Amino acid sequence: MANIKSAKKRVLVAEAKTARNKAIKSKVKTVVKKVEASISAGDKAAAQAGLLVAISEIDKAASKGIYHKNTASRKVARLTKAVNKIA
Structure with missing residues (x-):
């Protein structure tokens, strides 16, 4: 464990951000599933309704820096393509 006050704070901040990122990634995975x-x-x-929710969640995650913008764009494109394939 760190001895310096600022290093202790960085450990706490990193834990908080890790938890936040994990929660948001989990939510994205859930809506995609x-x-x-x-x-x-x-x-x-139902797929089209869910797609709107999924796109929203993916875009929010990308805007917060949890996903790179290209990764988010790729996820959205692949989901949209899959939904559009349904006859």
Whole structure:
């Protein structure tokens, strides 16, 4: 454990940010899984509704620096493509 006061604070701040990042990534994964479940079930209406939620969550994560903007864009593009493939 760190002895210097500023180093102790950095440890606490890093733990807080790690927890925040983990929570947001988990939320993104959850909404993406819901969309993928709707796609595999063939429910286009639910998939499109879930897609809007997923895009919103992915964009929020990217704006906070949890995902790189290109990573977020790729995730959105792949999800959108999958939803549009449903007949």
